[in-house]
Amino acid sequence: DAKTTQPPSMDCAEGRAANLPCNHSTISGNEYVYWYRQIHSQGPQYIIHGLKNNETNEMASLIITEDRKSSTLILPHATLRDTAVYYCIVRAHYGQNFVFGPGTRLSVLP
Amino acid sequence: GAVVSQHPSWVICKSGTSVKIECRSLDFQATTMFWYRQFPKQSLMLMATSNEGSKATYEQGVEKDKFLINHASLTLSTLTVTSAHPEDSSFYICSANEREEQYFGPGTRLTVL
Numbered sequence: 451d452a453k454t455t456q457p458p459s460m461d462c463a464e465g466r467a468a469n470l471p472c473n474h475s476t477i478s479g480n481e482y483v484y485w486y487r488q489i490h491s492q493g494p495q496y497i498i499h500g501l502k503n504n505e506t507n508e509m510a511s512l513i514i515t516e517d518r519k520s521s522t523l524i525l526p527h528a529t530l531r532d533t534a535v536y537y538c539i540v541r542a543h544y545g546q547n548f549v550f551g552p553g554t555r556l557s558v559l560p
Numbered sequence: 561g562a563v564v565s566q567h568p569s570w571v572i573c574k575s576g577t578s579v580k581i582e583c584r585s586l587d588f589q590a591t592t593m594f595w596y597r598q599f600p601k602q603s604l605m606l607m608a609t610s611n612e613g614s615k616a617t618y619e620q621g622v623e624k625d626k627f628l629i630n631h632a633s634l635t636l637s638t639l640t641v642t643s644a645h646p647e648d649s650s651f652y653i654c655s656a657n658e659r660e661e662q663y664f665g666p667g668t669r670l671t672v673l
Contacts, residue, residue: 550596
């Protein structure tokens with residue numbers, strides 16, 4: 451079973467920030483938080499990952515709470531092409547497979 | 561980032577035939593690759609872990625004689641769906657690890673008539 455909980459769906463206006471929450475209250479100290487997204491009929495695309503510090507890259511920012519029990523993925527300026535299912539996954543270490551939950555279906559509206 | 565390719569991207573076959581799907585890591589070597597299956601409006605489900613030079617490890621409920629996996633080199637893993645039936649119609653996705661990140665292929669849509 452997935453170790454994360456996400457809202458099933460969210461809407462966001464184009465150009466606004468999209469904030470996608472994820473609960474991972476049972477996360478272990480050695481587990482990383484990963485975010486992937488899947489656009490319809492494509493393979494999952496890596497977005498970002500982190501352990502305990504906030505992370506930022508060209509796609510998004512990842513904010514992890516101090517107790518590491520939850521995190522938020524931020525797409526700073528959502529576009530229509532960001533419409534996808536976003537998966538929050540925790541994984542202990544390199545080489546282990548990912549366990550996908552149902553994710554959050556983000557719809558970016560014009 | 562690293563690239564994983566799959567071939568074919570889609571395939572239609574008759575019931576009872578076998579179908580082979582290839583998964584390649586294009587610019588890195590992968591000792592471990594994973595095969596997932598995704599039914600419409602559902603999430604990805606891990607089918608098996610493919611290990612280079614050894615037997616694959618299958619998840620509970622996945623028939624190893626039906627879904628044959630071969631990982632003969634560090635850049636290629638193949639999944640063969642033997643004696644395919646309509647219920648095997650699905651989106652098959654492979655992935656491979658490079659350091660801390662896991663890269664996914666674009667998927668193969670299998671339709672069995």
